[in-house]
Amino acid sequence: MTILNADLHCHSTVSDGTLAPEALAERAKANGVELWSLTDHDEVGGQHRAAAAAHALGLPYLSGVEISVTFAGLTVHIVGLGVDPDDPQLMQGLAHTRGGRERRAREMADQLAAVGIRGAFEGALKYVGNPELISRTHFARFLVEAGVCHDTHEVFRRFLTEGKPGYVEHHWATLGDAVRWITQAGGIAVIAHPARYAHPNPTQEYALFAEFAAHGGRAVEVVTGSHSSAEAVRYADMALEFGLAASRGSDFHSPDESHTDLGALPYLDGRLTPVWELLAHRIQH
Ligand code: AMP
Ligand code: MN
Ligand code: MN
Ligand code: MN
16 A cells, blocks of 8 residues: 555664654654654664554554665665564674774864864763764754854755765675575565665666666655655655565654655555565564
8 A cells, every 4th residue: 555654764862863752753653644653773682672652652663763874985775674673683783883983073073173164072972872883964963052053954955965064984784684684583674765875877776776686675765754745756766676575664864854754755666565564473563
């Protein structure tokens, strides 16, 4: 059923969101979400709380995660839905992926200090809910607080991105590892927000889809907070071309920062196979 208000992508204080898993569950329910997943970056530490909160509200739930991957020099995000959050290989892989974040954050702060912005490491840390998950989003919040930028969108235009102060190149998980961790933990791997990657040419985007499918990846996020309607059409066509199922998720991070609220998305195109049809056995009621 493509006409379902599923929201299968968002972030809590366990990664770079500002709401706790319980508050997100309540917001999803209040916004009319009919199937929900919390997909924190590189971390499943919020999954039991999210599932319990959803259960208490009568909100069907799929466990989730969003894994940072380096593919052909680009950072790509792979969402895993329906994974067993206690799977030892998945937990070990995620712990390894989180591992370099503190050192990276210190280098980011050094670069910002070099352009006159002091105390960024400590400043970002104040916003961090999980000490293993210091992210660029936390630095962005500090730069707004410090009056350097008006909002976090301005931060990512002027800082923390390639070629700008505070950008540190980083090697995340490989595409194959991320897809395998998800799949062997009982889940389905999904290419997150595919329109957001600066592939140098169309061939590289095809390579991402082809290699993802070859590793066992089975779905792509077609409708998501950062996709225009034209991008949703483009990736609906790509899903059909590559025989992938389709996912839908807001990528909500914060009431103050996110353009798209939980559940406030167009429905999936009726030609697509929704990823939740493949995951019916993993939905927690
Ligand atoms: P990290 O995993 O530390 O590299 O941080 C990535 C996070 O930063 C993303 O999940 C977003 O929450 C945020 N982010 C990255 N780029 C942008 C951007 N251009 N605009 C807004 N948020 C961004
Ligand atoms: Mn994020
Ligand atoms: Mn992402
Ligand atoms: Mn996300």
